[in-house]
Amino acid sequence: MYGFVRVAAAVPKVRVANVGFNVEHIVDLWRTAEERKVSAVLFPELGLSGYSCGDLFYQRALHKAVEEGLERLLEVSKGWKSVAIVGAPVWWTGRLYNAALVLQGGRVLGVVPKTYIPEHKEYYEKRWFVSGAGICGESVTLCGEEVPFGTDLLFEEKGRYLFGVEVCEDLWSVVPPSSYMALAGATLLFNLSASDEIVGKSEYRASLVATQSARCMAAYAYASCGMGESTTDVVFGGDVMIAENGAMLERGERFLDESQIIFADVDVERLENFRVSEGSFADGEIRTYRHIPVSPTFEVGTIERKIDPHPFVPSRKSERAKRCREIFAIQAAALQKRLEHIGCEMCVLGISGGLDSTLALLATYRTYEIMGRDPKGIVCVTMPGFGTSERTLKNAGRLCDGLGVALKTVDITEACLAHFRQIGHDPGDHSVVFENVQARERTQILMDLANELGGIVIGTGDLSEAALGWSTYNGDHMSMYAINAGIPKTLVRYIVAWAAEVYPAIADVLRDILATPVSPELLPAREGEIAQKTEEVVGPYELHDFFLYHMIKSGAAPRKLLFLARHAFGGTYDEETIRRWLEVFLRRFFSQQFKRSCMPDGPKVGTIALSPRGDWRMPSDAEVAVWLEELHSMAR
Structure with missing residues (x-):
């Protein structure tokens, strides 16, 4: 569903050279994977025999036991949908190979040395095994059947995924085989x-x-053998993990004296x-591989994966502080270069x-600190109008006083x-004209004052506002x-909160700014209080930032955006609310591109940016019809 595939990595209990014992524990974990609707489950290297058999690998008795163990696995798995990837020593042309066996539904699909x-x-290992490098287009007989054998195998469930297999040291090499598998x-x-x-x-x-x-823009599952291996000279801890595009989705516990299995829903799409x-x-090299068909495995219904409702914001406080500090540094470096x-x-x-003007001021102030300049060179202008509240006006003054900038x-x-x-506009008509006249008047004052002082106007608008077009054209x-x-x-808030810790002298006013509703303050105030709240008009910014991230970062279509948002915000917004604001987001994102097409210079700080000179090139008159049709079709 929506491009998700469930994979597992397992470490069974193991006894050296006791194939029967090893097979039964593999079966138990494979059965668990089958019950959890896993598409593919990974087991450790040489898992049927045990990795640390030493010269026992020369013994025919061990290899006979391995074949019998494999027959047991094939018999038990008849009718099972999930794929198992198990390790075993394999004889071929008078040589012994350390190999991965890919099994499904009572069959060996292929063997990768x-x-x-x-x-x-x-x-x-060279004492017992030889390299499979260069073995392509071959087959090997296992349990009486000829099966594909070689390093040129990829396994494919049509229309869903393609997977490749490598063994231990392959990952530690300068150019791992998995790199070429990914490119294929x-x-x-x-x-x-x-x-x-x-x-x-x-x-x-x-880290590896x-x-x-x-590097491969892939999911990578890893399973290493556990504590039952020989401890003659070394100890194996049973490390097991699943990563996706640089992020560790799941990792097991090492040094367990029992079997373990971990699961992750991978977003292949x-x-x-x-x-x-x-x-x-x-631009990477594409090598030729044989595609071995995999019978249909399980579809993922409800995903068992955390979907972060705030993808731009690190969940851990220490990581948030690091992110805020780095963004602040990028902003300051960018402005320093321009000045x-x-x-x-x-x-x-x-x-x-x-919030936005506060962050812009803080970043400008930090730039002046770095450059050793007098903060009086920063001229802040507060321009009260029809909708200005007493609270925001007071906070603007307190902030400037605390930083020692000109006001x-x-x-x-x-x-x-x-x-x-x-x-000829009636001031009692509070239409878009009433609002935009104020925004453009403020911009005119700032531009003219900058000319008067020989300075530049620092913009305050953020990425979310650019995505929604929540700004007055040729105004703010x-x-x-x-x-x-x-x-x-969503990230602006955290940076301002972080700045309250960095600049304790202005911490109180920053916290009050954080507690103030987001508003352009263009409609008349009510008894000195804010009358116009942005999120009541365009919707919650946390939803819009979520939509923005997944649509731009991963090309998610409306169906998937809705699916992901339901999963991420299930306890906060119902589906009808999410759907409503998703439609608003889509309509505004498409209709407001003309503002982004001529947006001013500004630094990119994260993986998503909307500058027409950088990350995002979109016609100003592109149609939203396809996206809305998909969204509306889900409600039928």
């Missing part, structure tokens, strides 16, 4: 491993798995979109007492009334440098 055979320090289209990669535990290796191993999943839209994936390039000493900002107040009321008279839409352009509203 290990390419890189370690022969260093505690590893000396494999979105799922599996590694049967036997990686011993030494100090510091666990962290490196996890996560990095390979990111998302991975495929990344490959099309990001990086240099399309130095044009030889400008002064910055002019419109300060409303709201100028220009009341726009009379200028707007004069303009209404000039164009325009500036001389848009320092917040790459930051979504």
Whole structure:
């Protein structure tokens, strides 16, 4: 469903050379995977025999037991949908191979031999095994049947996924075989491993798995043999993990004296979109592989995966602080370069007492700190009008006083009334004209004041507003440098909250700004209080940021956006509410592209940006009909 595939990685209890014992524990875990509707479950390297058999690999008795164990697995799995990837020693043309066997429904679908055979320090596999490098187009007889054999095998469930298999050391090589498998289209990669535990290796191993999943834009499942292996000279801890495009989805516990299995729902559709839209994936070498058909496995119904409702915001506080600090640094570096390039000493900002202008001021202030400049070179202008509340006006003044920047107040009321008279607009008509006249009057004041001072106007609009077109064209839409352009509203909040810790002298006013409803304050205030609340008009920013992230980042269609949002916001918004605001998002995103087509310069800070000179190129007159049709069809 919606491109999700459930995979598992398992570490069964193991006894060295006791194939019968090993097979029964593999069966138990495979049965669990089948019950959990897993498409493919991975087991460790040489799992049928045990990895640490040593010279017992020369013994015919062991290989006879392995074949009988394989027959047992095939017999038990008849009628099962899930695929199992198990490790076993395999004879072929008078040579012994450390191989991965791909099994489904009582059949061996194919056998992939290990390419890189370690022969260093505690590893000396070349004593028993030879490399499968270069073996292509071959077959091997197992349990009386000829099955495909070679390093040229990929396994495919038509219309859903393609997966490849490598074995342990293959991942540690300079160019892992899985890299070529990914370039040939494999979105799922599996590694049967036997990686011993030494100090510091666990962290490196996890980093290696996560990095390979990111480099290949794939999901990477890894399972290493457990504590039942021989401890003559080394200890195996049973490390098991599943990563997707650089993120660790699930990881098991090491040093367990019992079997374990972990599960993850992998978003294959998302991975495929990344490959099309990001990086240099399309330029990679495509090698020839045999595609081995996999019978239909399970469809994922309800996904067992956390969908972050705030994908732009790290969930852990320590990570949030790191993210905020880095964004602040990017903003400051960007503005510093611009100021130095044009030889400008002064910055002019419109300060409303709201979140966006607060962040723009903080980033500008930080730039002046870095450059060793007097903050009085920052000229803030508060421009009260018909909708300005006492709270925001007061907070604007407190913020500027606390930072020691210059503050100028220009009341726009009379200028707007004069303009209404000039164009024949009734000031009692609170239509878009009433609102936009104020926005453009403020922008005119800022631009003219910047000219007067020899400075530049710092824009305050954020990424979320650009996505929704929630700005007045050639009003607050325009500036001389848009320092917040790459930051979504949900993240703006956290950066301002983080700044309250960095600048304790202004912490109180920053916290009150955070507690103030988001508003353009263009409609007349009611008894000094805010009358116009943005999220009551366009919808919750946390929903819009969620839609924006998944639509742009992974090309998610309306059906999937709704599915993901239901899963992420199930306890917050009902489906009808999500659907309503999704339609608003889609309509506004398409209709407001003309504003983005001429947006001012501003730094990209995250993986999503909407600048027409950078990440997002979209016709201003593109139709939204296809997206709305899909959304509406789901309600029929």
